[in-house]
Amino acid sequence: DAGITQSPRHKVTETGTPVTLRCHQTENHRYMYWYRQDPGHGLRLIHYSYGVKDTDKGEVSDGYSVSRSKTEDFLLTLESATSSQTSVYFCAINNPPGGTDTQYFGPGTRLTVL
Amino acid sequence: DQQVKQNSPSLSVQEGRISILNCDYTNSMFDYFLWYKKYPAEGPTFLISISSIKDKNEDGRFTVFLNKSAKHLSLHIVPSQPGDSAVYFCARQGGSEKLVFGKGMKLTVNP
Numbered sequence: 001d002a003g004i005t006q007s008p009r010h011k012v013t014e015t016g017t018p019v020t021l022r023c024h025q026t027e028n029h030r031y032m033y034w035y036r037q038d039p040g041h042g043l044r045l046i047h048y049s050y051g052v053k054d055t056d057k058g059e060v061s062d063g064y065s066v067s068r069s070k071t072e073d074f075l076l077t078l079e080s081a082t083s084s085q086t087s088v089y090f091c092a093i094n095n096p097p098g099g100t101d102t103q104y105f106g107p108g109t110r111l112t113v114l
Numbered sequence: 115d116q117q118v119k120q121n122s123p124s125l126s127v128q129e130g131r132i133s134i135l136n137c138d139y140t141n142s143m144f145d146y147f148l149w150y151k152k153y154p155a156e157g158p159t160f161l162i163s164i165s166s167i168k169d170k171n172e173d174g175r176f177t178v179f180l181n182k183s184a185k186h187l188s189l190h191i192v193p194s195q196p197g198d199s200a201v202y203f204c205a206r207q208g209g210s211e212k213l214v215f216g217k218g219m220k221l222t223v224n225p
Contacts, residue, residue: 040217108155108157
């Protein structure tokens with residue numbers, strides 16, 4: 001298994017509070033991704049990073065920001081959490097170029113916004 | 115505009131029989147199609163992929179077929195085992211390092 005950890009694994013917070021989720025990898029992969037999984041929607045890309053300090057938006061980036069100051073860490077921040085951001089969040093990594101774009105996923109963080 | 119569609123939310127099969135999971139896509143400019151499997155409370159895991167220049171790729175009990183004229187992708191699992199019970203996502207990749215996933219299909223293999 002790829003060395004990917006996510007913290008926290010579970011979090012309950014209140015509407016309007018800031019929340020930061022952390023993804024840590026030990027694979028030295030260049031690319032890192034944040035997804036959310038919701039019933040009826042599958043996996044949707046929030047933001048991704050293609051290198052230290054290099055990030056870009058995904059399909060559902062509104063209300064989220066990211067930072068990557070080190071190769072191994074990719075942080076997802078909800079500046080002011082809303083109930084619509086209740087979801088399961090997955091981090092993924094890969095190391096292109098060439099070949100199948102196989103992404104390896106972390107175990108997920110279940111976030112509940114009350 | 116969902117570019118990868120899994121139109122059936124669930125499938126139930128008997129152990130030992132074939133499971134066929136389907137996926138349709140709406141844009142032909144893709145390099146690869148991939149299948150991921152997800153168990154509850156775990157992250158998705160890569161299962162098998164196929165290049166857009168191929169029609170078939172096989173790995174043990176898992177075979178993926180690509181019908182480019184019909185813009186259709188299918189995953190065959192033979193024989194199905196109870197441990198295959200999971201949610202399966204198809205995904206496409208093309209032109210960038212991003213994947214677009216379908217909504218997923220829950221497969222239940224009954225003993």
